[in-house]
Amino acid sequence: MLILESIKLAYQSIIGSKLRSFLTLLGIAIGLFSIIIVMTAISAIQQNIVDAFNEIGANNFFVQKYPAFQAGGPHARRQYRNRKDLTPYEGEKLREMTELPAAVGIVLNATGRVVRFRNEKTNPTVYVAGTNVDYFVALDLEMEDGRMYTNADVELSRPVAVLGHDVVDKLFKNINPVGQTIRVDKYEFEVIGTFAKRGTVLGQSQDNFVCIPLPVFQKYFGRERSASFLIMAPSKDLIQETMDEVIGALRLIRGIAPGEDNDFEIVTNDQLTEQFNELTKYFRLGAAVIAFIALIAAGVGIMNIMLVSVTERTKEIGIRKAVGAQKKNILTQFVIEAVALSWFGGLIGIVLGLIGGNIVALYLSVSLILPIDWIVIGLIITTIVGVVFGVYPAMKAANLDPIEALRYE
Incomplete structure (x- = not known):
């Protein structure tokens, strides 16, 4: 009271x-x-x-040229810029030289592309990713329709594409996109599948992209760009051991002398x-x-x-x-x-x-x-x-x- x-x-x-x-x-x-x-x-x-970040996978990590968040002013940015690009060849060598990774995904990307289908076209904001099959094994993206491309598609450089949800919504109003032909810039691709919707991060869509086989990407969009590697550890408990093995192998591949700093970044969910x-x-x-x-x-x-x-x-x-x-x-x-x-x-x-x-x-x-x-x-x-x-x-x-x-x- x-x-x-x-x-x-x-x-x-x-x-x-x-x-x-x-x-x-x-x-x-x-x-x-x-x-x-x-x-x-x-x-x-x-x-x-x-x-x-969790969509990347709890037992996954990225290897890339630049840190996830760049700080330290112009000198630090210049230092990162002067690093050698990571290459798909290095990614393939990494697969051969390591035993722990369950998958070594390789990706090259080109931003600001226009995708066309008949009289429809997207804004010049589409992200085009050239990947190997391991990239999707590690990322575990959910398919909505059709299929993902296979190792045979990659090895034979077939011009096939899998579309993100935003591209499908923009170009295919009442049409099943699977089996249709799209154009990215001046290049034609057969649509073989579509991804399920992933949503947004900080207002930025995660569905505004097109995936194509890595050799096709290199042929059409050039090789002069830095690749990223998505590494999948066998389990979350072995992620540190997998990171150590990957770092050691990549230092050897890139010819980094003992005592010198890495000229690449390892990015994990916890670090981000x-x-x-x-x-x-x-x-x-x-x-x-x-x-x-x-x-x-x-x-x-x-x-x-x-x-x-x-x-x-x-x-x-x-x-x-x-x-x-x-x-x-x-x-x-x-x-x-x-x-x-x-x-x-x-x-x-x-x-x-x-x-x-x-x-x-x-x-x-x-x-x-x-x-x-x-x-x-x-x-x-x-x-x-x-x-x-x-x-x-x-x-x-x-x-x-x-x-x-x-x-x-």
């Missing part, structure tokens, strides 16, 4: 001093809003990225997640600083409201003490009122932060999220603010002399 009564008195205090209460609650709301909106948006983006967290830590830090300043200001406001409330209710406190209320009862009542006041503002900030964060998530076409951990942290913070800044007014109320309080006008 004491808690409910104290919350009721806190509500009456807010209603009784609307402007002062509004400014105090606004400070708390801004503090919690700044934390929750940033954490909700980052959590939504992070979950979407993790889901996309860690790098994403590293990139977003400054947003979290900025939100924390804003929240700290706003909550300190709000805490001072709560103290001010509670001091005014003690003054306005001096006679009430005297009467309660005269009929037997102890110091701890008065102290508890005013601390609970301060916490309740803090919670009112905190809940407003949390709700607005959740709405704002998920609006950002919707704008980026990522999944909505409810960050329970940060909601709990937010409520704990508001409770601490209420207690810290409510103790002094509560102690002042608890220490009032009942005789002097009853005389107060």
Whole structure:
């Protein structure tokens, strides 16, 4: 009953001093809003990225020329650019020299291509990937219709293609694409299959692509580009051993002397997640600083409201003490009122932060999220603010002399 009564008195205090209460609650709301909106948006983006990384496979990793996230300024970028390109030949040698990998996928890509079928055409944004069969063994893409190309298609350089869902939607409104002929730039391909829809990452579609056999890609789109290798370990437990074997073999293939740094990058799901967290830590830090300043200001406001409330209710406190209320009862009542006041503002900030964060998530076409951990942290913070800044007014109320309080006008 004491808690409910104290919350009721806190509500009456807010209603009784609307402007002062509004400014105090606004400070708390801004503090919690700044934390929750940033954490909700980052959590939504992070979950979407993790889901996309998981599609690569928990026991897979990439070997590529550039790191997944480039940092370090122009000098570092120049250093990466000056590395020798990885080549399909090196990928084939890697397959021959290693025993642990279950698959060594090789991929070359060309971006910004136009795909045509009859009078229909895509925007110049299609990603064309030239791959071997192992690439799809490792990636485990789901087929929607038709088939994937085989080793025979690759070895015989057959001009066949498998389409991503966006290309199918754009070119084949009411036609089964399997068996049809498309053109990429000026080159013709027979469609032998289509992939199931994969969705988006950070608003970017994962379905706007065409896959063709690697030798065909090299013939039509050139060899002067860096390849990437998708390595599939036998199991997640053996991923580190597989990485070590691949690194050793590739260093030998590329003629890297002992003691020299690798001139290629190994990229895993865990590394990508860690790098994403590293990139977003400054947003979290900025939100924390804003929240700290706003909550300190709000805490001072709560103290001010509670001091005014003690003054306005001096006679009430005297009467309660005269009929037997102890110091701890008065102290508890005013601390609970301060916490309740803090919670009112905190809940407003949390709700607005959740709405704002998920609006950002919707704008980026990522999944909505409810960050329970940060909601709990937010409520704990508001409770601490209420207690810290409510103790002094509560102690002042608890220490009032009942005789002097009853005389107060």
